Amino acid sequence: MNRILVAEDETRIAQFVQKGLRAHGFVPTVVPDGESALQHAISDEFDLMVLDIGLPGIDGLEVLSRLRDVGSTLPVIILTARDSIADRVTGLEGGADDYMSKPFGFEELLVRIRLRLRDPARATDGGVLERGGLRLDTAAHRVTVDGRDVDLSAREFALAEVFLRHPGQVLSREQLLSRVWGYDFDPGSNVVDVYVRYLRKKVGGQRIETVRGSGYRLP
Ligand code: CA
Numbered sequence: 651m652n653r654i655l656v657a658e659d660e661t662r663i664a665q666f667v668q669k670g671l672r673a674h675g676f677v678p679t680v681v682p683d684g685e686s687a688l689q690h691a692i693s694d695e696f697d698l699m700v701l702d703i704g705l706p707g708i709d710g711l712e713v714l715s716r717l718r719d720v721g722s723t724l725p726v727i728i729l730t731a732r733d734s735i736a737d738r739v740t741g742l743e744g745g746a747d748d749y750m751s752k753p754f755g756f757e758e759l760l761v762r763i764r765l766r767l768r769d770p771a772r773a774t775d776g777g778v779l780e781r782g783g784l785r786l787d788t789a790a791h792r793v794t795v796d797g798r799d800v801d802l803s804a805r806e807f808a809l810a811e812v813f814l815r816h817p818g819q820v821l822s823r824e825q826l827l828s829r830v831w832g833y834d835f836d837p838g839s840n841v842v843d844v845y846v847r848y849l850r851k852k853v854g855g856q857r858i859e860t861v862r863g864s865g866y867r868l869p
Pocket of ligand 1: 705
């Protein structure tokens, strides 16, 4: 099941997209403004976002730019009433994966969503993430280390999932905070270090490297 975040403030369009997605087996979540779009998008709980440009609060392009700034690779399809070349260029340069002008037909949106979800680089569809003997089944919520079951709390699981989705990449404390704990968490908190310690105890200390002054990495 693919979870789709729909950021759209016009109720009529939001309901239209939501209804269509449900009918095709997706699990949609609708948010009506830029702030909540951003908070949901960086939670790592979605497989794709459909993002309206004209949103109250921070607009869609700003949401997209902040999302990419924190390192999120969430596929984003932009929706907009503005169909000028300039907006299209801005949207794609801002890290959008695709672009649709209103009014649009649901089927076209559906095709574009499926196309983006099939992108193998995202690796969100299969539900199983694996690296060096550490294996996470996101659908079954099960973790094994070298074939042995490990019991992780929800937070530890989320943290492990973020590492496994970005293997070999240094993740800063801020990135981990925003992805696991949410956008509004106090950046001065040491909660990331505490949870990395918990996770190491359960999956093995060598599996998560400390990169001095930068953050942590799954080697
Ligand atoms: Ca709008």
